[in-house]
Amino acid sequence: MMLRRRTVRHALRTVRRALCTAGRRAQRRAVPAPAPPSADELRYRREEELLASQPELVRERGLVTEVREDLLAADAFLRSFTEVTDLLLTRGIGFAPVPRRGSRQWVVIPPGRRAEVLAACAGTFEGQPVYADLLGHDHTYLTVLAEELPRAVAALEEPVEPSDDTAGTADTAGTADTAGTADPAPAPVRVKGVRLYRPVVTSGRSLFYGPEYGCELDFWDSAAPSEGAIAAIHEPPFGWWLPSLTADATVRIADRDFPVPAAFARARLTDVTFPIDAVITWVDDTDPAWQARRSAAVAAMNLPDPSASGTGDERFRNRDELRYCLRSIAMYAPWIRRVHLVTDGQLPDWLVTEHPDLALVSHRDFFVDPATPPVFNSHAIEAQLHRVPDLAEHFLYFNDDIFLGRPLRPEHFFQGNGVPLVNLDSRVIPPQAVTASDDEYVAAQKNTRALLRREFGRETTNTLSHTPHPLTRTLLAESAEDFATELADTARSVFRSSTDIAPITLATARGYLTGRAAWGHLRHHYAEIGRQAELDRLPALLHDRAVDTFCLNDGVLDHLDRAEQDRIVTAFLQAYFPVAGPLEAVPPPPRGDQFRGRTAALLPDPRRRAGPAGSAGSEIEDHFC
Incomplete structure (x- = not known):
């Protein structure tokens, strides 16, 4: 009898242990795997690496930024343009500056060269605080470090599978039953251009050069089966379509001449050409x-x-x-x-x-x-x-x-x-x-x-x-x-x-x-x-x-x-x-920092090292310098 009781107690303990083990296993199976880091989180980690390796840089308005006291606005525009055009010339990639849209320079990339340009930008600007806004038609999809351009564009353009969720029921009027019909796939995303810029701020943090001072690259589309090419982002002064991108004229920007199609070089009625x-x-x-x-x-x-x-x-x-x-x-x-x-x-x-x-x-x-x-x-x-x-x-x-x-x-x-x-x-x-x-x-x-x-x-x-x-x-x-x-x-x-x-x-x-x-x-x-x-x-x-x-x-x-x-x-x-x-x-003689205290609630805190949640491109676009 005693032996039988011990055997039962042993069996119960064994069952309990088995049940506990199974419960723990079930619990572990129920815990979801950690979500992969978002694009903003990955960018933030990379930005922190840049800040750690280059102590002269700061984080300003969510971006890794140079501190300079000598850059005028026109020089900021020109620097963005020069960095882009030097890159394209070095890689032998054809381009044409378009008559300026506002103050920012705009560069046409011929059809079929987008992947080459993205790879060239990523290689040239690796390890540098250079940003790229991914552009649609008058829309900014995302802001990334330029070194991430090919991967970021591929990820953004990756097709999204249609939802398997079903919706709809038969109505009493005898219309077709929509149950079991999948939601339509979202429209595919296509990056039509990029805006490249190297953020700069003055030591007092009162002047910031951000995306508004960048250079835009517009990836034109082929007009096939017709001739010529079609603008992708902005309508040029001469219309969306151009019969040829062959360079048969030049425009002078700063102290350099650039070959362009003749339509790019002609003065318009509204242009001011007098001193x-x-x-x-x-x-x-x-x-x-x-x-x-x-x-x-x-x-x-x-x-x-x-x-x-x-x-x-x-x-x-x-x-x-x-x-x-x-x-x-x-x-x-x-x-x-x-x-x-x-x-x-x-x-x-x-x-x-x-x-x-x-x-x-x-x-x-x-x-x-x-x-x-x-x-x-x-x-x-x-x-x-x-x-x-x-x-x-x-x-x-x-x-x-x-x-x-x-x-x-x-x-x-x-x-x-x-x-x-x-x-x-x-x-x-x-x-x-x-x-x-x-x-x-x-x-x-x-x-x-x-x-x-x-x-x-x-x-x-x-x-x-x-x-x-x-x-x-x-x-x-x-x-x-x-x-x-x-x-x-x-x-x-x-x-x-x-x-x-x-x-x-x-x-x-x-x-x-x-x-x-x-x-x-x-x-x-x-x-x-x-x-x-x-x-x-x-x-x-x-x-x-x-x-x-x-x-x-x-x-x-x-x-x-x-x-x-x-x-x-x-x-x-x-x-x-x-x-x-x-x-x-x-x-001017030093006058202290009297005004800074009055604007503390309005100007960004220079000590702030904002995380990824504060670094979206749409937020940066709100700051025009």
Whole structure:
């Protein structure tokens, strides 16, 4: 009996052990195998390897990025283009640059060469922080490291099997039963082009060159059985189809000639092919000699309240804005032929005065009467700008508080026939005649409106935007001739006064009414930096970089502390334009990091090393520099 009990207990223990073992095995079988890493996770791991092996690199906005202080926007575009074209030339792969689409360069790859190009890019850029956006028709599928191009394209284009799930039931109306019918296969993905770029950021992290500064390769398709080839991504200016890609012309980009089909080389009606200069008026209110001239002029007026007569300090304040105005031109309008700096005999000590692209112009060089006493009135200067020596027929007129905000082309300012594209502001000129309460700016606008009403029977309602004004010498000269008496009086007006004419408003309105000016559509921001609310908007302006031009107009509206106002504005300008241009010999003095703290919530954290979830190409495309 005892033996039998032991045998039963032993059998039970054996069964329990067997059951436990089977349960554990079943549990192990039920645990799914770990999912393979996603494409983003694989890219992130590779990026971490690059960061570990090249400590000079940083992660910025989800991308492995170089840190540089010397790259202007035009140079960033050109570097992307040069890296791509050098690669193609080295590998003997034919290509043709297309007339530019915006500021970014675009390169055609003939049919049948895609796989070769992808392999060449992967080999050339292996181990380098070069990225490729995989492009469809006006769509970015994915962002990958360029060294992964062939594998990434193959994986993206891999066919997806139709779903085996069934759906649908017979309906009571007797229609065919759809049960058992598989879902249709998704449309196949086809990578039609790639955008190659090497991200760059400045050490202050305020300027970032990302995909918008890349070079696009468009893999054209064969038009068989017809002749020629068909564009894959963007429609070229001459249409989607080209009868032949045979190179029978050349285009010059930077200092190199590239063979292209003749259609690529022909100038279009809208292309601006004439030279364009820039004129900038500037004054240094800290110059003792200028201060003495101004004080003498104010005293000679014998006014009870000089500040109420166009002589206020805010009209002349200098925060080194000229430096950043010049940087903005170098950054975003490298097509400007020459800058004419108009001053009352003053020069900033940091300027490269002998540079061939700079002309220094004193008032006495172009005033009708060189013996005219010193003037402190922008209207008096504008009335005679067409007399600036060696000025191009077409030019942009800047005050030094006006800046370009992003890459622009000549066609933003002029039509291909030479007509200036003038920009109107939303501000309205009050309809009544000049009143005692009008300041000199409003009074001049009203006086100008009265002249236009007299000569043309038409009314001006809106002021001009505070943008760079596109002008021609001819428009200004003809206006000076037609309104000689009125403009001569303005030219002799030492300070702004309520009897002034606004010469630029007059010339452009007359040009419009005679068919020689048209309305432009620049995206512009006007900031009255005498208001605290406008200073508080500067971080968003820096973060977004979404305007074509902006103006930082001075004033005393909120009676802000001048030193604090100066610190904020100067730090903002240094953050927006951190790269010195060719006309600058001496960098600005260090001013600390005052602005950085104000933008911490808007600008990316330079210490952030974002993981794959924060590195999608669509997120990067939202940051335009």
